[in-house]
Amino acid sequence: MSKGTVYGLGLGPGDPDLMSVRADRILRRAAHVAYFRKEGRCGQARRIVEGLIPETAAEYPMEYPVTTEIPFEDPRYNATLSAFYADCTARLTALAEAGEDVVVLCEGDPFFYGSFMHLYTRLMGVVPVEVVPGITGMSAAWTASGAPITWGDDVLTVLPGTLPEETLAEGIGAADAVVVMKMGRHLEKLRRALAAAGKAEAAWIVEYAAMPGQQVTRLADYSEPTAPYFSILLVHGQGRRP
Structure with missing residues (x-):
């Protein structure tokens, strides 16, 4: 058989x-x-x-x-x-x-x-x-944000929010565009890492991308201490354009 x-x-x-x-x-x-x-x-x-x-x-x-x-x-x-x-x-x-x-x-x-x-x-x-293969959640997230995640020669870095704060700050600071997965319970740590990398004002949170209840919010306007499990943080690249 x-x-x-x-x-x-x-x-x-x-x-x-x-x-x-x-x-x-x-x-x-x-x-x-x-x-x-x-x-x-x-x-x-x-x-x-x-x-x-x-x-x-x-x-x-x-x-x-x-x-x-x-x-x-x-x-x-x-x-x-x-x-x-x-x-x-x-x-x-x-x-x-x-x-x-x-x-x-x-x-x-x-x-x-x-x-x-x-x-x-x-x-x-x-x-x-x-x-x-399937469409990833991060692809749905940056589509929901209404802006391309990368331009020209932008380097995209994908980080899990479970990483240590210093490692997150280093990764965010070295990248042109950033996606952070698994960030829900680690949001406060992530806020500090983004601030240390000088990118807190450019960050967005997408909740429930391509699901009922989808929400897109600038991190600066996000008041909750944690985010839902199905949440992704984005920092859009601002690279070379024609």
């Missing part, structure tokens, strides 16, 4: 209209659909495809054992997530080895800060794996 394929399906930033034709085609013929979520939640990836999954498809929620309950630097964090990804991989492998194709839903692009990459590295060489 030939093995089935595990598809890492990039769904884009939130609006189902931003899915690729290929992703839509694979999803509509899926017999097995897996997706990540927090316990008790629907999950953003599953929410994007509401009404698009075949009624006959079997669904496999993969619930994170931890998110922010344990600090990243605590050895228990990696150990717990490693065991979780190993268990998810075993479930997907069993289906694929039985000849079944499996679709794993991924918001944004599967290879850009996505959980699927942890499955991909474990599945490669064991069963066939195919990744379908």
Whole structure:
């Protein structure tokens, strides 16, 4: 019996209209659909495809054992997530080895800060794996801002907000254009880093890009101490123009 394929399906930033034709085609013929979520939640990836999954498809929620309950630097964090990804991989492998194709839903692009990459590295060489790229959340964010993120020879830097403050300040200061992901609980630290880099006045926050509730706000006018999980900070480049 030939093995089935595990598809890492990039769904884009939130609006189902931003899915690729290929992703839509694979999803509509899926017999097995897996997706990540927090316990008790629907999950953003599953929410994007509401009404698009075949009624006959079997669904496999993969619930994170931890998110922010344990600090990243605590050895228990990696150990717990490693065991979780190993268990998810075993479930997907069993289906694929039985000849079944499996679709794993991924918001944004599967290879850009996505959980699927942890499955991909474990599945490669064991069963066939195919990744379908998707529009990233940052692309939706700068589109929502109404301004190009880069011009001419601008250098774009993408930073996770979880980095130390000094590292953030150095990265922001060295770049022409900046995108900061994973910034919600780190907003105050990020404000200080932007100020140190001299770019606080140029920064914008985009909440829920390409989703219901999308908001674009200049950082200077943003009064909240934290931002929602689906938030991205932008500093637009101002480079060479004709």
